[in-house]
Amino acid sequence: MNLLPDYKHGKFAIKAHFTQIALLMKPAISENNKSKKNQSKFQLKYEKLLSQIECQQEYNANLENGLQKAHVKITAELEPLMQQNTVLKRKLLLAIDGTADRLGVGKQNKEWLDIYMTESSEALLRIFGYQDKQVAAILEKYGNISVDDIVNDYESQSMSKKFNELYGFDINIKEMLEKGEENYFAENRHHFNKTKQAELDENPDEDEAQETRSKSKTAIKKAEEDKVLTRDARSVYMRLIKKFHPDLERDEDKRNEFTEIVKQVTKSYQENDFFALLKLQIQYLDDNETKATKIADDMLKRYNKILQKQLNELKQWIAMQHYMSGDMIEDFIDKNGSFSPQKFATQRNYLKKGNDAIKMEIEASIKRPKTWFKDYLRFIKDVKQEQMMQDMVADMYDS
Numbered sequence: 001m002n003l004l005p006d007y008k009h010g011k012f013a014i015k016a017h018f019t020q021i022a023l024l025m026k027p028a029i030s031e032n033n034k035s036k037k038n039q040s041k042f043q044l045k046y047e048k049l050l051s052q053i054e055c056q057q058e059y060n061a062n063l064e065n066g067l068q069k070a071h072v073k074i075t076a077e078l079e080p081l082m083q084q085n086t087v088l089k090r091k092l093l094l095a096i097d098g099t100a101d102r103l104g105v106g107k108q109n110k111e112w113l114d115i116y117m118t119e120s121s122e123a124l125l126r127i128f129g130y131q132d133k134q135v136a137a138i139l140e141k142y143g144n145i146s147v148d149d150i151v152n153d154y155e156s157q158s159m160s161k162k163f164n165e166l167y168g169f170d171i172n173i174k175e176m177l178e179k180g181e182e183n184y185f186a187e188n189r190h191h192f193n194k195t196k197q198a199e200l201d202e203n204p205d206e207d208e209a210q211e212t213r214s215k216s217k218t219a220i221k222k223a224e225e226d227k228v229l230t231r232d233a234r235s236v237y238m239r240l241i242k243k244f245h246p247d248l249e250r251d252e253d254k255r256n257e258f259t260e261i262v263k264q265v266t267k268s269y270q271e272n273d274f275f276a277l278l279k280l281q282i283q284y285l286d287d288n289e290t291k292a293t294k295i296a297d298d299m300l301k302r303y304n305k306i307l308q309k310q311l312n313e314l315k316q317w318i319a320m321q322h323y324m325s326g327d328m329i330e331d332f333i334d335k336n337g338s339f340s341p342q343k344f345a346t347q348r349n350y351l352k353k354g355n356d357a358i359k360m361e362i363e364a365s366i367k368r369p370k371t372w373f374k375d376y377l378r379f380i381k382d383v384k385q386e387q388m389m390q391d392m393v394a395d396m397y398d399s
Contacts, residue, residue: 129180
């Protein structure tokens with residue numbers, strides 16, 4: 001009888017037999033106690049914990065399905081838009097550079113244009129890699145930064161060593177910069193797996209040792225809980241059999257009724273289904289039996305602790321999924337944990353509008369270059385000034 005959470009495949013699940021039987025107990029308690037006033041505090045807490053677990057389980061199931069659906073939709077619909085966005089930004093960068101060469105840039109605007117073009121070209125080169133000669137030339141032109149400068153900067157900071165410590169294999173800095181970080185690491189993904197496996201085989205770290213100790217403690221705790229359940233199951237079984245043994249009843253109708261009850265009791269006991277036995281005890285033992293009520297409360301007190309533990313672990317797992325998912329929860333998941341078509345449509349429309357806006361800028365740079373370039377320089381200046389103000393405010397709060 002396993003009451004502990006199952007993390008197989010990284011998914012939290014309370015064992016089915018526990019939850020399903022526990023759910024059966026809920027109406028049985030309610031039927032046996034017509035009013036909440038007649039329920040003990042342990043029964044009230046039991047129902048509250050059970051309701052909370054139901055809500056958290058439903059949310060968790062929705063969240064797992066919602067995130068899976070979001071991943072599929074992002075891959076199919078949003079990633080192509082994001083790739084298109086990167087390509088369009090590159091075209092716009094080249095259009096700005098070409099127009100600046102033809103029309104010239106005044107002294108007042110040159111500083112802002114240099115900053116904008118340097119930052120934009122650096123961002124694109126991290127994606128496309130420095131084999132993109134046109135964008136690399138823009139970086140050198142406006143930022144006075146060459147590929148060799150960046151390689152030397154990486155080497156002066158011992159970045160190869162730092163990457164080795166972080167990723168576990170020697171990184172060719174120049175090759176990484178030429179290909180782009182994303183492309184380079186995608187090509188060398190196999191190194192991560194080999195290195196990680198070697199670490200596990202040769203030098204199990206303290207985290208792994210701690211995990212082993214934790215699993216050992218969990219196994220001991222589970223064995224203790226199973227031992228208690230086995231003892232309680234025997235106690236409930238004997239009590240029910242003694243009360244409802246058909247041979248003790250002379251009335252034929254009562255004898256048939258008792259026979260059916262004993263069949264249920266025996267079946268639950270043979271299948272090690274303690275919670276079904278507890279349900280039967282609450283359902284069939286007389287409310288006026290003080291001893292029976294006390295036994296039920298004592299048992300509920302113990303199982304409330306188990307339920308509370310499982311509820312806490314379920315909440316922790318959900319919190320972990322929120323942390324690991326980053327902005328995906330906010331951008332694509334509703335308050336019930338389900339995938340939100342409305343939120344997804346908002347993100348998709350945002351990307352489409354962004355791409356359409358860049359297309360319009362590129363078209364304007366061709367149709368009316370002089371007016372467009374003047375307006376765009378003003379836009380660049382406004383954006384960079386606002387960023388500087390935000391950075392100053394952030395620095396004030398940090399200090």
